[in-house]
Amino acid sequence: MDFGTFLVQCLNSVQYGLLLFLVASGLTLIFGIMGVINLAHGSFYMIGAYLAFSLAPLFGDQFLLMLVAGVVLAAIFGYVLEWAFFSYLYQRDHLQQVLMTYGLILVFEELRSIFVGNDVHGVKVPAWLDGSFALGNVMSYPWYRLFASAACIVLAAGLYYVVNRTRLGMMIRAGASNRDMVRGLGIDVKRLYRIVFAAGVALAALAGMIAAPMSSVYPNMGASVLIICFVLVVIGGIGSITGALVASLLVGFVDTFGKVFFADLAGIGIYLLMAIVLIWKPEGLMGRRP
């Protein structure tokens, strides 16, 4: 493999990893911080992709505007969903959470099948992002993928800032460690959780919208990404956003280079990675020791 190819594969890895991070960060918020095992998280990713498919024709080349519109819709959807279903789940045990969120997956898949059908769809790359960026003879790389990576980096930085540096982030972290104490300080924990949940849904949907032009829109796309996301959260350390980011990049590299060099093992590469990490650090890379 020459240098240019290696470089492009590295870009592929980073791009895939960052996209996974975007989905996983939402899961980290909901699963890691709020303590709900949310199997339906992959469905939010799928919903995002189908949102992109449905909205793209309305917005044409106004891709960024479409992303904003999609995020707003997804956040509203998440807010209502928390109010209607998830708010009852926090005090329940994990089995009940798993059953309910699995039921939601079935509902979402069925609704998708009724409203959009079971076909595979493509989403057009906006004209201003079409084509590739060339670096002399060394390499060329599609603009859209660079854009996707950049968008994910901006979002990751923003998320890090909000969780670790703002009052809202402080409340979220405090609420996760001791819900009653935070309520005792006069903070509306219910509303706080509702906002966090909506943000988690919006992040997953945004990832789906960004992924749509790269990896077409198809039924069950949520299921595959869900499993990878749980792997990520476990590798990174439950509840740690930084850990999720590191794990995402690791998985991105393992998956991409695995596909190229060890095609037969590509399907299990990330699970091997998880096993190795857990043997070495059972709490995950950035997790706190229990």
Place this chain on the structure above:
Amino acid sequence: MTNLRTARLALTAIALAALATAAGAQGTGKLKVGLMLPYSGTYTALGVAIENGFKLYVEQQGGKLAGREIEYFKVDDESDPAKATDNVNKLIKRDNVDVIVGTVHSGVAMAMAKAAKESGTVLIVPNAGADAVTGPMCAPNIFRSSFSNWQPAFAMGEVAAKQQGKKKVMTITWKYAAGEESVNGFKEGFEKNGGKVDKQLTLPFPNVEFQALLTEIAAAKPDAVYAFFAGGGAVKFVKDYQAAGLNKTIPLYGPGFLTDGTLDAQGESAQGMLTTLHYADGLNTPRDNAFRVAYAKSFKLQPDVYAVQGYDAAQMLGVGLNATKGDISKKAEFTGAIEKAKIDSPRGTFTMSKSHNPVQDIYLRKVEGKENKLVSTAIKGLSDPARGCRM
């Protein structure tokens, strides 16, 4: 009292007579045909085309095959292998059908072949290309009116080596049975004629994140790439291939499934691509033209390869029934007649191999606009090797 006894006797006689008539009608009454096809999901259009094709032939024979009227029983197979055994048993055990026609999805077809083998019900497969159906799973009562995955792939391999003069080719597909059968067929045809398959790329089904592998192709610069994908994955792959700028320097080959039924969606990116299949647009034979006109008239639709395969499934059934005067229970005569027959298909005449797979011409086609235009006949009368079939 005698009156009562006479009446009872008469009634018994009438009842017996009725029973006897009913029993006698078994042989000459309606022939029960079970259609197990996808009527929902991604493959709906394919299932409908197969059914249309089948019914068109029956209509052309006056609604009867060998003098027997046809009664249809339909089951939606949902393209779900998990439900396949239950679904096929609905036809075999509940509806007691004489013959089953189905299906599109290879996984479902395998379960159907197993059930047909066990029950002895005649099965005609009008699409699914899994090599095993006429390979290790083969049986006297199982027939295929379509193709095996090996066939078009092998032909493309020969074309790539002989006619296009390629030396070094890469293959790419999903890591699942149909994909592997296809690239193996290509490899066989290509290497037999002096080429060398350099590297075989795979990715898990139904993953469509091709970027890493396209990067590999760009770096390795093979003379050509052979790809097996179908449906939405095919659209995505052909478009990504063009987006990566590869189609300008490295030609993309495939079996017909890479472009059939997806040309609308692939648009510009598929233009000029070469594929191989047992059917093509613009065959322009009297037989095909007549078929196309009749189909368009009946269904207000253009026929495709799936319609042809359905039509031929009905032809094959007709041949078997004609030989037994409509009595499908005469298994040996029924099977023997189909084995000896020359099926006058719109795709061109074909015969049956020993393993009951069509021995047929494979065409080389080129994408022009929204058609897979006939270029030439890649291989005449290609028979599937049917490895593992003992019959």
